[in-house]
Amino acid sequence: AKAKSRGTISIFEPEMDQQIRDRRVLHQELSVAIKNGELSLYYQPQAAAGGSVAASQIIGFEALARWHHPVRGCVPPGDFIPLAEESGLIVEMGEWILREACREAASWAIPLQVAVNLSPAQFTHGDLVGLVHSILLETGLTPDRLELEITEGVLIEDFDRGLSLLRRLKALGVRISMDDFGSGYSSLSYLQAFPFDKIKIDRAFVINLGRNPQSAAIVRAVIDLGHGLEMSIVAEGVETEAQLDFLAEEGCDAVQGYLIGRPAPIGQFAALVGGDQLAETVRRAG
Ligand code: C2E
Ligand code: CA
Ligand code: CA
Numbered sequence: 001a002k003a004k005s006r007g008t009i010s011i012f013e014p015e016m017d018q019q020i021r022d023r024r025v026l027h028q029e030l031s032v033a034i035k036n037g038e039l040s041l042y043y044q045p046q047a048a049a050g051g052s053v054a055a056s057q058i059i060g061f062e063a064l065a066r067w068h069h070p071v072r073g074c075v076p077p078g079d080f081i082p083l084a085e086e087s088g089l090i091v092e093m094g095e096w097i098l099r100e101a102c103r104e105a106a107s108w109a110i111p112l113q114v115a116v117n118l119s120p121a122q123f124t125h126g127d128l129v130g131l132v133h134s135i136l137l138e139t140g141l142t143p144d145r146l147e148l149e150i151t152e153g154v155l156i157e158d159f160d161r162g163l164s165l166l167r168r169l170k171a172l173g174v175r176i177s178m179d180d181f182g183s184g185y186s187s188l189s190y191l192q193a194f195p196f197d198k199i200k201i202d203r204a205f206v207i208n209l210g211r212n213p214q215s216a217a218i219v220r221a222v223i224d225l226g227h228g229l230e231m232s233i234v235a236e237g238v239e240t241e242a243q244l245d246f247l248a249e250e251g252c253d254a255v256q257g258y259l260i261g262r263p264a265p266i267g268q269f270a271a272l273v274g275g276d277q278l279a280e281t282v283r284r285a286g
């Protein structure tokens with residue numbers, strides 16, 4: 001058995017080594033990515049749920065991080081955010097993301113909302129409330145335009161600390177969304193315990209609308225539940241008119257997904273955010 005397992009190891013070892021080396025290199029490259037200007041934000045529109053795409057008014061954008069690696073090209077956030085979390089880089093990176101999103105949103109001629117994702121590490125390291133406060137002052141973004149998206153994983157660690165942080169963030173005047181609701185272990189007790197303004201229904205439920213009646217029942221129940229708690233509801237990953245139609249009819253407040261728009265550099269939404277931004281995009285490109 002020993003010989004056999006040794007044989008197995010010798011077959012896979014070089015590959016494993018390669019993977020570990022790749023990872024190490026990627027870590028190093030990620031640590032200079034901000035300095036090198038390789039990170040950017042894409043924006044995905046959120047719309048008030050109307051009965052059709054045309055009737056769905058854009059109310060804001062979610063900022064989504066992108067890493068433009070000089071050789072690998074665009075590395076998806078699902079690959080580099082976990083890496084940044086592992087290495088602690090996420091704290092610095094998260095600060096850059098927050099500042100960049102607020103700076104950009106403050107320059108829009110039309111005062112739409114901007115939503116920024118927060119990582120668990122940003123909750124447990126440093127002074128998040130102080131950081132949000134100083135970035136708002138520095139960029140001039142009014143607090144009611146900023147929404148912070150968190151997953152229940154952030155709160156699972158330390159209930160009291162989480163609650164205190166959320167309360168202090170809300171005292172600044174920003175809004176808090178519960179992201180990916182229904183995925184993982186999100187439980188109803190979180191909704192009761194934490195002062196969320198918004199629930200984002202996970203894409204997994206939206207995909208199955210029209211495919212299985214259970215998803216429709218769950219989505220309907222989450223909408224009613226959220227409204228009962230005076231929270232607004234956003235459905236994620238809306239890709240079809242049929243999904244939009246169902247959600248609008250059920251009273252879902254807002255939708256986000258490829259049907260409304262794919263994440264893109266803000267320049268692509270210049271017509272929505274106003275002329276200043278268009279001028280800025282042209283100036284930068286020129
Ligand atoms: P998320 O916060 O749930 O973001 C939504 C993801 O769903 C985005 O993927 C978006 O591109 C994708 N999406 C939106 N509409 C549709 C649709 O209609 N169909 C499908 N198939 N997908 C759709 P993305 O940009 O790859 O981001 C993945 C995840 O990475 C995010 O999930 C979030 O958890 C994380 N992430 C992205 N940017 C940041 C960031 O700046 N900070 C932190 N901490 N995490 C981020
Ligand atoms: Ca309809
Ligand atoms: Ca999100």
Ligand code: CA
Pocket residue numbers: 179180200202236
């Ligand atoms: Ca989400």
